[in-house]
Amino acid sequence: MPQPPEDVLALDRQVCFALSVAARNVVAVYRPVLEPLGLTHPQYLVMLALWQHGSLSVKALSGLLQLDPGTLSPLLKRLEAAGLLRRERDPKDQRNLALALTDKGTALREQAEKIPAGIVERLGMPVEQLMSLHEVLTQVIAASQQALAHPAEGDEAGADATVA
Numbered sequence: 001m002p003q004p005p006e007d008v009l010a011l012d013r014q015v016c017f018a019l020s021v022a023a024r025n026v027v028a029v030y031r032p033v034l035e036p037l038g039l040t041h042p043q044y045l046v047m048l049a050l051w052q053h054g055s056l057s058v059k060a061l062s063g064l065l066q067l068d069p070g071t072l073s074p075l076l077k078r079l080e081a082a083g084l085l086r087r088e089r090d091p092k093d094q095r096n097l098a099l100a101l102t103d104k105g106t107a108l109r110e111q112a113e114k115i116p117a118g119i120v121e122r123l124g125m126p127v128e129q130l131m132s133l134h135e136v137l138t139q140v141i142a143a144s145q146q147a148l149a150h151p152a153e154g155d156e157a158g159a160d161a162t163v164a
Helices: 015-037 041-053 058-065 069-081 103-112 115-123 127-149 159-163
Strands: 085-090 093-101
Touching (some): 015 103, 015 115, 041 058, 041 069, 041 093, 041 103, 058 069, 069 085
Antiparallel strands (some): 085 093
């Protein structure tokens, strides 16, 4: 008896579904770890960028985090109100806002250094597997950015679309 054809629209076959659920769940795993620091996950990402790069313009931060400045603005206001960063005019270009960590924001890094190992422990997955996942997701990000930058005319669903 022939097997029925695979359903290309089966929910559990969709990469978009797996990515969406994984992202929500991983952010939920971070929540209780970040709460004692007074940070939400998006605020944590801002702090990571500032700890890594030092003072940044809002435009540069927006590029690093791949978020539009309008989305960043409320996050930055809350981080400033919490005393973790300062928003000031960029001395190189007065039209732009520059972000700089305060002493309190710089000091928070010491507590945050425990977060990655804690998340790995909470997930219970081998570090090598998480590093491999990071590598693949980085490729997915690059491929999706390429697709967005160069949309194909008259895209037709091909055989590879069964996993998209």
